[in-house]
Amino acid sequence: MTATAKVLVTGKTHITAGANGAARSSDGFLDIKLPQPHPAAEQLFGAAWSACYLGAIQLAAAQRKVTLPAEPAVDAEIDLNQAGSSFFLRARLNVSLPGVDRDTAQALVDAAHGICPYSKAVHGNIEVTTTLL
CATH class of the missing domain: 2.20.25 (N-terminal domain of TfIIb)
Structure with a gap:
């Protein structure tokens, strides 16, 4: 810091x-x-991350002067995995931005990972799949 x-x-x-x-x-x-x-830890992490990530999408949209739908949404799935004696996480973020054209929505989804502190924290540390629905 x-x-x-x-x-x-x-x-x-x-x-x-x-x-x-x-x-x-x-x-x-x-x-x-x-x-x-x-699975509360994974659920809480998913809730916290998706709330932060959604805020990052909103900030990216505001910076680009893009109007978002009334209820944009992020569904998070966090897997706790074990390989041998090692534990690790995998994540899937499914993003819904109805009414935003696909290219613009994808640009917002991509930009959000560079804004969201949770995305920055896990970058390179866990496998993350982000899907625009």
């Missing part, structure tokens, strides 16, 4: 494990049960 970076928001959570596992945010907005084993 550079010295000129400005923190925009900090998410604070407390997680407990086990049969009565739970995740709670410091502001109380997030409060869910996480009994183990459960």
Whole structure:
């Protein structure tokens, strides 16, 4: 991080494990049960990433003066995989931008990966397939 970076928001959570596992945010907005084993980590990661990615699409559209549909959408699928003793993730992001011509929509989808901090964080670290529906 550079010295000129400005923190925009900090998410604070407390997680407990086990049969009565739970995740709670410091502001109380997030409060869910996480009994183990459960795919909650992958679901939460998918939700967080797709929310960020959708915001990046909106920013890319605004920069290009492209009007998005009223309800653009991103569906995320996050796989937890195991090969031998190693665990790793794979992701699929399915993007719906109805009413936007395909070439423009694809340009927005591509640009969003360069804007979204989650996409930047996983770039080169996990296999990501992005599909424009």
